[in-house]
Amino acid sequence: MHLGMLQTSRADGQIERDGIYGLHWGNPQENPALRWVRDHYLLPYVDPRHSAIEIGPGGGRWTRYMLGFGQLYGIDYHQELLDELARSFRAPHLRLIKNNGTDFPGIADKSIDFLFSFGVFVHLNIDIMESYLGSIRRVLKSTGCAVVQYSDKTKEGARSAGDGFANTTPELVRPIVIRCGNRILEEDTTTLWHSSIIRTSRPSLAYTRTESGPYSLVSISSIGKACDMAERITITNRTYLR
Numbered sequence: 001m002h003l004g005m006l007q008t009s010r011a012d013g014q015i016e017r018d019g020i021y022g023l024h025w026g027n028p029q030e031n032p033a034l035r036w037v038r039d040h041y042l043l044p045y046v047d048p049r050h051s052a053i054e055i056g057p058g059g060g061r062w063t064r065y066m067l068g069f070g071q072l073y074g075i076d077y078h079q080e081l082l083d084e085l086a087r088s089f090r091a092p093h094l095r096l097i098k099n100n101g102t103d104f105p106g107i108a109d110k111s112i113d114f115l116f117s118f119g120v121f122v123h124l125n126i127d128i129m130e131s132y133l134g135s136i137r138r139v140l141k142s143t144g145c146a147v148v149q150y151s152d153k154t155k156e157g158a159r160s161a162g163d164g165f166a167n168t169t170p171e172l173v174r175p176i177v178i179r180c181g182n183r184i185l186e187e188d189t190t191t192l193w194h195s196s197i198i199r200t201s202r203p204s205l206a207y208t209r210t211e212s213g214p215y216s217l218v219s220i221s222s223i224g225k226a227c228d229m230a231e232r233i234t235i236t237n238r239t240y241l242r
């Protein structure tokens with residue numbers, strides 16, 4: 001699926017037009033919900049003294065905001081996607097690693113301050129997610145945290161994507177996070193229309209529930225054509241409340 005989407009973007013001229021593969025799924029600089037994700041779940045953690053992992057960076061839609069880490073690992077299952085990322089981003093402190101789908105080869109135990117993944121777990125079945133959560137626990141420092149966006153089939157945006165989105169829900173994900181030895185620090189089930197976000201750590205800090213970002217989706221008057229990937233859903237006439 002991911003290789004096919006990359007080829008389609010190349011053929012459509014999306015990458016040439018936008019400069020980064022994947023911006024057609026939504027640009028965090030323009031889409032208010034994605035901007036909230038960037039500003040709340042990513043930028044506050046960027047620190048030049050810290051090491052970070054991005055799982056499934058794709059073309060670098062979110063990677064570009066993570067380059068301020070002292071060490072950044074882009075971990076992807078597909079070498080072709082890592083090659084696409086390298087086309088746009090080269091930096092001595094950015095290391096790209098191909099994995100087996102759930103591991104972090106070459107990354108030491110308890111060495112990572114922050115981990116981020118968007119647009120990846122939405123396609124991963126719960127057993128793969130569970131395996132990843134175990135790997136995440138292995139590499140995170142006791143003071144570190146991980147932000148993972150996953151498919152939320154309680155939402156119409158995920159349901160309308162059919163098999164393109166995994167059959168996960170917050171109720172299914174919560175016990176798995178805990179079973180893998182992680183702690184839920186924060187969860188956001190309202191900002192995104194097809195997915196939810198969870199922030200976890202090794203057992204340490206207190207749980208806070210984020211009911212909503214600064215923007216709550218209160219009306220969707222029309223939902224465009226759902227492709228094999230619900231991130232492509234075009235939502236028009238969105239009304240936001242501050």
Ligand SMILES: C[S@@+](CC[C@H](N)C(=O)[O-])C[C@H]1O[C@@H](n2cnc3c(N)ncnc32)[C@H](O)[C@@H]1O
Nearest residue numbers: 002022056057058061076077078081101118119
């Ligand atoms: C839809 S793209 C999203 C890219 C980027 N995160 C974004 O939001 O624009 C999914 C990315 O995850 C990668 N991927 C898929 N399954 C993966 C897995 N099990 N482990 C690591 N990367 C994976 C794909 O190769 C691709 O780079």
